[in-house]
Amino acid sequence: MGKRHRSVTLQADGQHLMTDVWTSVGVLVGIAAVWLTGWLWFDPIIALLVGANILFTGYRLLRSPLSNLLSRSLPEEELTTLNAALADFREECGVAFPSARTVQSGRHRHAFVVMAVPGDWSVNMTHELAHDLEDAIAAALPGTETFIHVEPLAGSDAH
Known part of the structure; x- marks a missing residue:
């Protein structure tokens, strides 16, 4: 236990x-x-x-x-689980994840994910996708607190 x-x-x-x-x-x-x-x-x-x-x-x-007491990255099997969740979104939604960092300290674990979306997406659409991604990570790695930073996808029509 x-x-x-x-x-x-x-x-x-x-x-x-x-x-x-x-x-x-x-x-x-x-x-x-x-x-x-x-x-x-x-x-x-x-x-x-x-x-x-x-x-x-x-x-x-x-x-x-x-x-x-020291912070460290998540164990390899948990990183694999996180990357699988990101891959699902990458393929289904056409987004990219240029950066995903994890921290484990004691029983707490955090995922810091940069999600690059097409520049013409609305704030609502991006927010919904980020919320869905948080839910997917929470389902794959229960108890993980996820922080998502949104950026325009390189080469997209961002203003």
Whole structure:
């Protein structure tokens, strides 16, 4: 659920819970191994493995929130989804997208799109298309805030 909702807190809670589960399993395996074999050295070896798991999970928990504080482009699969939505509009409506930039910061994602339209289009027509594009991007990438800047298409009849 943490990945689905892009929530660092839920992801951290899930990893913390799994660390507790593996720690409990390690304790039980250590007790059983020593009891079954009589080899006392099993206990510290399993304790070291459990400790290494805790340290590794702690490192991942610290690294993930720190990287989420930094802005970055959307992941490649999400960029592909965005470009597919733009391609649909490019083909169906005869517009161009000279620039499309994305930013992801924490669970927030933004798309900044420049849409070039024929110069003789009305403001209403352009506004409707921009609204439809925002809806298409929201359907393809739920939770994305989209900003569309409109420019005249190069070589069109703009005044």
